[in-house]
Amino acid sequence: SQQGEEDPQALSIQEGENATMNCSYKTSINNLQWYRQNSGRGLVHLILIRSNEREKHSGRLRVTLDTSKKSSSLLITASRAADTASYFCATDHSGGSNYKLTFGKGTLLTVNP
């Protein structure tokens, strides 16, 4: 399976702390994306990193990509209670017009006030 695997499955931290989630995948990618899903809602796109990039930032988010290890990490700095959600990595392994994302099982992040 090409499916990404997030680690840990669940993470509980205090407000103000940093949260780090990891994602590993098995086959080469075009890009890797991170999404957030609040309970009972749809997924929201957070950040996309291409296979030739190593690091990207967006506000309090920092994503790294190591294609040699087939892994990525998402760091959320200075976490807030509103960051409580499930976080998914999604990988694009597709070629041509068969664009699709393959999602991992997610990390459930709980930020305690």
Place this chain on the structure above:
Amino acid sequence: DTAVSQTPKYLVTQMGNDKSIKCEQNLGHDTMYWYKQDSKKFLKIMFSYNNKELIINETVPNRFSPKSPDKAHLNLHINSLELGDSAVYFCASSLLDRAGYTFGSGTRLTVV
């Protein structure tokens, strides 16, 4: 302004019934998708359409039939519903240039 809208949000139905879920996007995207999220939150692609043309059809029972009347709409019809079809179904859209997806808010289907 809802970018990707799905209806209905909740659907409770009996085994054996036929039901449809509708999806519309106003983003001008050229590609639309259906994903199924199971009770363990695992998301699996079912179909994708690019400009009304079926591009991806994963291993999905042929009781599931997508229809795209135009590139802004992608509907999902399910025949002879089974208990195992209970899940949250998400519609999403994107541009084909490998950008991020925009998801709808999901349809929670419960088959009883």
